[in-house]
Amino acid sequence: MNLDSKTPAGPLADKWNNHKAKLRLVNPANRRKYHVIVVGSGLAGSAAAASFAEMGYEVSCFCYQDSPRRAHSIAAQGGINAAKNYQNDGDSVRRLFQDTIKGGDYRAREANVYRLAQVSASIIDQCVAQGVPFAREYGGLLANRSFGGAQVSRTFYARGQTGQQLLIGAYSALSRQIGLGTVKMYTRHEMLDLVLVDGKAKGIVTRDLVTGAVESWSSDVVVVCTGGYGNVFYLSTNAQGCNVTATFRAHRRGAGFANPCYTQIHPTCIPVHGEDQSKLTLMSESLRNDGRVWVPKNKADSAKPASEVPEEARDYFLERKYPSYGNLAPRDIASRAAKEVCDEGRGVGQVVDGKRLGVYLDFSAAIKRLGEPEIRARYGNLFDMYENITGESAYKQPMRIFPAVHYTMGGLWVDYNLQSNIPGLFVGGEANFSDHGANRLGASALMQGLADGYFVLPYTVTDFLAGEKSGSRPSTEAPEFKAVTKDVNDRVAKLLSINGTKSPRYYHKALGKITWEKCGMARDKAGLEGAIRDLQALRKDFWENVKVVGSGDALAPELERAGRVADFLDFGIMMCLDALTREESCGGHFRTEFQDAGEAKRDDAQYAHAAVWEWTGEGQLPARHVEPLVYEETQLSTRSYK
């Protein structure tokens, strides 16, 4: 497997500019002769599709939702980072870079992260011009806040709906191109496979989710921006439809999958309430700016209402353990600390499976200091959401929160150009692996999605196209397209024909139980080995006993779910294998065998690399390859937030 990162030479600060100057161009008159397929319409996909069309390429964009405006980027609440230094508090490109690479626990590619910090400022310019209603000061200029473990205020936000507003900005740019006829938009279409011709990505096969029609599409390049794989845990903060199918199908066709074990557990979600729960709801981590996290000091107080636990009997454990960051400690650290106190039996709230899995997030001090109207202005929509779901008012009693799977840092392996090891297959946004290492900082996902879509892919994809002869793309009548289309049709028919006894949701839940317990916040060798065996058995059971109702030639939600769960089963095995073979703790990956009194213990000598997995065939375990991470200007240090 060729894992050349193609990182340009020279000082970090000059790499991107030097590289851009060398990238090849396509003559404006020739651009319309190239067809670009973009899969996914979230921040990265919409931004890329709109930008390609503005440049003059012929673009087709696919999404499974009924409108590109609904992609799950929309649910991001807190904000977007950018090194503007509007607050005069010492921010710079270099500092945003350092924070991001440290936050990722030194497992991201240095040059990619630096570029991300560099283009961050342009993203804000672009979004403001599009009419994104960011928060403002009374003077009319942009407001900022400090967010997610940063010591400067570099986060731009639009109430608690920053993701929604940024996505609507990208969607409006995309819509303009659709209206102009330069982008053909295919909604309710799911990518079910990738087509390679002569070793290059030259098209995709989709299923029209309304008619059931399986169709193939030929292109000069394929750009996949289909998000993360958090739903491998069944319960997560992801949307119900989020899935790994597009990236996993590309993986099966030869694309390396990097670091699948890097998953982010977000500390501020609403705790699980019961068996029939379908999703976990995130409360923006901006709440930690004013909320104080605590549990009772004594187990005996766990069952009492918060109001009956006196101040001196409360353990503000984040403030105690991490005095300099306090309640704003990074996500992985805050999550693990919450798990620890609950494992000690000091959790609060409803008993689920014999445990109280919740900690308090208390606003009483902030309400006393700032007044309820100010808290309402800052977090009103979040408090309303909490009340809708739990029936409790967080103005009157503390919220209860618990960590939940939120974001996945792993993804398809890409080089500096965001191109996978399959030529012509580019990957943007959460679907790739390169920028967040083993842990993502708050307000960095939106930044990365838009950086890839607006400011990286337009340059690097152009460079690739400049090397492809215009008009040379294959016909969908080519044997390669016919063969892949047949594979997809066979798989659909197989799923419908098993006619067993258990629903796709049954398997998804069973999968989630295994992955969350054995490959969630804390992992160990025996647990992971057991999980792999259990998942292999579950996969076998699925292909013998799943029952998929509905028909292939119509809207069939159970068929969609079954296909996604089938891929998640294979993927889950790879994720556990990755966690098993990374014998260290770093960021979101915490192996209980490798710790220093509760803190993650990295092993830079052996594991300062990206683990990249290669598909070896049906039912086989994938093969592990590595891309060494070379740090030219960064001193690897132990992350300390104490």
Added chain:
Amino acid sequence: MVQDNGKEETLALKLRVWRQRRGQPGAFEEHALAAVPTSASFLEMMDMLNEQLIKAGKDTFAFDHDCREGICGMCSMTINGMPHGPLPGVTTCQLHMRNFRDGETITVEPWRARAFPVLKDMIVDRSGFDKVIQSGGFITVRTGSAPEANNIPVPKPIADEAMDAAECIGCGACVASCKNGSAMLFVGAKINHLNILPQGQAERDRRTLAMVKTMDEAGFGNCTNYGECQAHCPKSITLDVIAKLNRDYLRARVKEFFSSTGKPSKGGD
């Protein structure tokens, strides 16, 4: 909700649910569903019904849903005659079963509107909304051509008002609740978001004329001030956005009429 004895309260429900295949007439089917926890969301209750149907070897009910946290705008059910159900200011996915009574009969059907044809069961085609946005619901700014962000000061009250309108999630409850099937709350929200911002001025008239024209062509009705849309909007968008849409439309038409070119307009140029 947990009762004093530590057990969760549950409901037994009778459900009347719409069943329809594309291009064919539909009808209600009746199903009983027991042991629905009051802490479950409405969509989780529908999941339970579907799992029960799968066990019986029957096809499930198709419904649109995705984020299940009230922001993507995908979920779209008319519950007991009300789009998104009886609770004001929430989407179907944020409606919880504690708002229903044990033994209650609940009627579940799709959005009912001429411009939203049924694709299957509760799933409708809302592409008319996308067409309206494609015709003008944007500020033209090519990637890379934006000026420095703080070169465009926006007074805070204007930014806040734009944000109020921009909260629209494009779910279509306004259309479904309106006896005219009007989309003017949706269009008004987008107009109010973009037309009041300094960045949106260059295309203000052009945008308004194009969006209204496309809205009419897509089969949406007109506003006759019933106000049902405001009552059912999960994001509490208010009727004043329609007043402002009318104002901007009038302004654009008058300017077009008195424009000095003497040439016929091309879609609001």
